[in-house]
Amino acid sequence: MNRATWLRPTLIATTVAALGAVAAAGVASPLRPLLTVWFLLFCPGLALAPLVRLGDGWNQLAVAIPLSIALDILVASAFMYAGAWSAPLIVAVLAAISLLGAALQARGWSVSR
Amino acid sequence: VRNELIGWLDDDEQLLCLARAEFRAHDTEPPLQRDRRNGREPGVLALTERRVLFKGEAGSRMAQARRDVPLAWVDHRPDGRQDLLFGTGAGIVTVPRVPPELAAAADGRAPAAAAKAPPLPFALPSKETMLSVAIAAIAAALWVSALTRVDLEQVGDLGLVQALPLEAFLALALVCGGFAWAISRPHVATPLLALYVVVLVFMLHGATSLFEQVPSFNVAWRHAGVAAYISETGGVDPSINAYFNWPGFFAFAALATETAGLDSAIGLARWAPLVLNLLYLPALLLLVRAVSDDRRLPWAAAWIFYLANWVHQDYLSPQGLILVLYLGFVAIALRWLGGPPVATRQRAALICVCFLLLLAAVPSHQLTPLAMVAAATALVLVRASTARLLPAIALVLAAGWLVFAAGPYLSGHIHDLSEDVGQVSSTVKSSVGARVTGSDEHVLVAYLRIASAAAMWGLAAAGALKLLRTRRRRWRAHAVLALAPFTLLLLQAYGGEILLRIYLFSLPFVAGLAAALVLGPDSRPGPRTAVLVAAVSVLLATSFLFTRYGNEQVNLFTRAEVRLTERVQRSVPPGSVLAAPSSTLPWQSHGVGHLRFRPLDRELTDRGRRPLADAVAGIMQHREAPAGYLLITTNTREWERMFGPASWGTIAELERAVRRSPRFRLIQANRDGDVYTLSPGSRGRP
Numbered sequence: 001m002n003r004a005t006w007l008r009p010t011l012i013a014t015t016v017a018a019l020g021a022v023a024a025a026g027v028a029s030p031l032r033p034l035l036t037v038w039f040l041l042f043c044p045g046l047a048l049a050p051l052v053r054l055g056d057g058w059n060q061l062a063v064a065i066p067l068s069i070a071l072d073i074l075v076a077s078a079f080m081y082a083g084a085w086s087a088p089l090i091v092a093v094l095a096a097i098s099l100l101g102a103a104l105q106a107r108g109w110s111v112s113r
Numbered sequence: 114v115r116n117e118l119i120g121w122l123d124d125d126e127q128l129l130c131l132a133r134a135e136f137r138a139h140d141t142e143p144p145l146q147r148d149r150r151n152g153r154e155p156g157v158l159a160l161t162e163r164r165v166l167f168k169g170e171a172g173s174r175m176a177q178a179r180r181d182v183p184l185a186w187v188d189h190r191p192d193g194r195q196d197l198l199f200g201t202g203a204g205i206v207t208v209p210r211v212p213p214e215l216a217a218a219a220d221g222r223a224p225a226a227a228a229k230a231p232p233l234p235f236a237l238p239s240k241e242t243m244l245s246v247a248i249a250a251i252a253a254a255l256w257v258s259a260l261t262r263v264d265l266e267q268v269g270d271l272g273l274v275q276a277l278p279l280e281a282f283l284a285l286a287l288v289c290g291g292f293a294w295a296i297s298r299p300h301v302a303t304p305l306l307a308l309y310v311v312v313l314v315f316m317l318h319g320a321t322s323l324f325e326q327v328p329s330f331n332v333a334w335r336h337a338g339v340a341a342y343i344s345e346t347g348g349v350d351p352s353i354n355a356y357f358n359w360p361g362f363f364a365f366a367a368l369a370t371e372t373a374g375l376d377s378a379i380g381l382a383r384w385a386p387l388v389l390n391l392l393y394l395p396a397l398l399l400l401v402r403a404v405s406d407d408r409r410l411p412w413a414a415a416w417i418f419y420l421a422n423w424v425h426q427d428y429l430s431p432q433g434l435i436l437v438l439y440l441g442f443v444a445i446a447l448r449w450l451g452g453p454p455v456a457t458r459q460r461a462a463l464i465c466v467c468f469l470l471l472l473a474a475v476p477s478h479q480l481t482p483l484a485m486v487a488a489a490t491a492l493v494l495v496r497a498s499t500a501r502l503l504p505a506i507a508l509v510l511a512a513g514w515l516v517f518a519a520g521p522y523l524s525g526h527i528h529d530l531s532e533d534v535g536q537v538s539s540t541v542k543s544s545v546g547a548r549v550t551g552s553d554e555h556v557l558v559a560y561l562r563i564a565s566a567a568a569m570w571g572l573a574a575a576g577a578l579k580l581l582r583t584r585r586r587r588w589r590a591h592a593v594l595a596l597a598p599f600t601l602l603l604l605q606a607y608g609g610e611i612l613l614r615i616y617l618f619s620l621p622f623v624a625g626l627a628a629a630l631v632l633g634p635d636s637r638p639g640p641r642t643a644v645l646v647a648a649v650s651v652l653l654a655t656s657f658l659f660t661r662y663g664n665e666q667v668n669l670f671t672r673a674e675v676r677l678t679e680r681v682q683r684s685v686p687p688g689s690v691l692a693a694p695s696s697t698l699p700w701q702s703h704g705v706g707h708l709r710f711r712p713l714d715r716e717l718t719d720r721g722r723r724p725l726a727d728a729v730a731g732i733m734q735h736r737e738a739p740a741g742y743l744l745i746t747t748n749t750r751e752w753e754r755m756f757g758p759a760s761w762g763t764i765a766e767l768e769r770a771v772r773r774s775p776r777f778r779l780i781q782a783n784r785d786g787d788v789y790t791l792s793p794g795s796r797g798r799p
Binding site: 019023026027028032033036037039040041049051052053054055056058059061062063065066067069070071072073074076077080081083084085086087088090091111112 | 178180343344347348349360361362364365367368369371372373374375380381388392395396398399402434437438440441442444445448449456458459461462463466469470472473474476477
């Protein structure tokens with residue numbers, strides 16, 4: 001496994017773990033908003049966009065960031081309209097999407113295979 | 114040709130091999146770039162550890178990341194030797210006689226010489242690079258030092274520029290000069306250009322966070338209030354206002370607030386402009402990379418975008434966040450659904466991504482999905498995108514939401530919405546003429562905004578003409594994308610803001626065309642480029658200080674003002690009426706849905722012959738409201754001073770009237786505001 005293959009999945013998994021730990025402990029730290037913003041704006045997209053093999057990092061970010069925001073909005077809106085609003089649950093769904101994408105990346109899977 | 118090709122390499126880029134090659138353009142490319150022999154153009158190909166570069170004898174240029182360039186071995190020669198083909202955005206580069214080192218490098222095997230050389234632990238940057246980095250760092254430090262010393266008392270009707278210390282102007286000059294130097298050097302150092310763009314974004318769009326006492330701009334507080342409603346109730350009430358009919362962004366803001374452990378989404382507002390502008394960057398780069406192989410142009414276009422993005426929609430707002438989806442959507446359509454063919458499954462995945470972006474944009478903002486429809490249609494019309502169903506999908510989703518989800522709300526406001534349809538003349542008038550009002554200084558700022566927008570569109574038009582003359586057909590997409598948002602003029606005046614929004618939607622493409630004009634379609638390094646880039650940058654940066662920060666006088670709040678407003682919102686009984694001379698105070702951040710907010714400039718348009726106190730009391734009375742409160746803050750006075758009094762009179766008259774009236778009582782006051790309550794005994798009176 002080369003550096004490019006494990007770096008992103010590791011980063012995503014670490015973010016999910018850190019966010020989970022901070023939220024569970026109820027820690028009020030300046031790091032928590034930073035971690036949240038990083039997770040919501042980058043992680044779901046960074047987990048999925050590289051599976052499409054789009055080229056260099058800028059190309060991947062150009063797809064990953066909007067994709068992250070879109071997934072956040074869609075999952076949050078779905079819970080809201082279903083009358084089941086729960087921020088921890090929404091984050092759990094987004095974390096599951098992120099971890100699934102990260103696992104596929106780690107296994108070297110892509111849409112063209 | 115060979116030497117020029119080597120000159121394109123970055124300082125730290127390792128050349129693996131050079132080979133004679135031939136370029137054959139796709140049919141859509143102009144014939145100018147083709148040689149007479151079978152449409153093939155001879156030239157030289159260079160392969161480095163990260164890029165494929167080609168320079169043709171007739172002028173074709175290509176430089177792309179290796180993983181962006183698919184390669185294929187083709188076996189059709191009688192002697193059994195294979196040709197090596199590289200697929201690029203513009204055409205195909207063929208290497209007829211493949212040298213062994215190219216074969217090895219193309220197959221991913223390191224050349225023998227490189228394998229033997231011990232790898233360096235790190236490469237020292239050149240002196241020029243270190244100097245460039247130092248200039249950027251000094252500019253940023255000067256800017257922080259200047260902005261943290263801004264005396265807010267000095268901010269006047271021209272805005273922030275009146276309060277800026279001299280170092281701030283020096284910092285801007287340094288960053289503009291440094292970028293001009295970095296982009297005009299013979300070797301393109303991408304990390305350096307990225308550093309300058311990030312520093313510029315920090316300076317121009319992160320400025321308020323360095324000097325504001327509390328998050329600025331009343332609308333950001335209102336948006337925080339909608340997010341708070343979702344957090345508190347877990348749902349939306351579409352009857353409250355339009356925000357609740359397009360709640361996608363607010364659900365996102367509520368999620369971010371709760372997950373971050375913040376009390377209110379306003380905690381996210383301070384850094385929102387900086388973060389949002391940085392989020393735009395990758396898509397801005399991709400938009401230019403989709404139509405040009407030049408390595409300088411994407412950074413120049415992003416640079417111009419940030420210098421000209423003064424429209425202030427990048428605060429904690431749906432339009433600020435959903436612009437990321439708009440840029441991503443157009444960039445994907447342009448780069449992968451209209452450029453060189455991509456694998457079927459890859460294309461299907463990218464169409465799915467576009468669908469998801471549309472699906473998220475539609476319930477989040479009224480206007481942006483329509484801009485996405487216009488952009489997708491324009492791309493299909495000029496054959497810059499082959500995803501012909503995408504405009505139809507976008508239109509169906511946007512119309513579906515309007516009819517089924519927001520329909521009940523819209524049916525109650527159908528007159529307001531339908532009266533603008535097709536009224537281009539009155540829409541333009543409300544977007545331009547009606548905005549040139551206020552004090553003399555503010556009128557000057559308004560004129561500067563109009564001049565700045567006109568100058569940008571002028572630069573883009575000149576750039577488009579230049580590109581057309583040199584037959585750069587791939588750039589036609591930028592020309593139509595810069596024009597496509599103007600179709601929105603047919604639909605809505607959008608509260609007199611439509612031209613601002615059109616400017617924002619067209620700016621990424623306008624900036625691309627302007628960059629191609631300033632640097633040339635194939636950017637040429639050298640002192641001429643440096644001078645031109647520096648001059649345009651300094652001009653735009655100076656204009657930006659007036660156009661973006663010209664309203665700071667009424668956008669900034671004090672801590673005392675926020676304390677007073679928060680205390681009232683949190684302490685009054687549910688159902689109470691809160692009135693204020695205008696909306697320019699940090700209110701509606703709590704109590705949305707159970708407090709009644711009444712800005713008098715909108716609610717009290719005609720008081721007839723009634724005394725002012727009675728007319729205001731009438732607005733503050735509601736049969737189900739347990740109490741009524743009137744807030745008069747410093748900011749509402751500043752707003753009146755800048756834009757003139759409302760139709761019912763001045764705030765000074767209002768204050769005199771309520772102090773004299775037995776129906777009002779002053780219950781709270783601090784140095785930046787007063788709160789009056791309508792006496793319970795007077796509430797039954799008409």
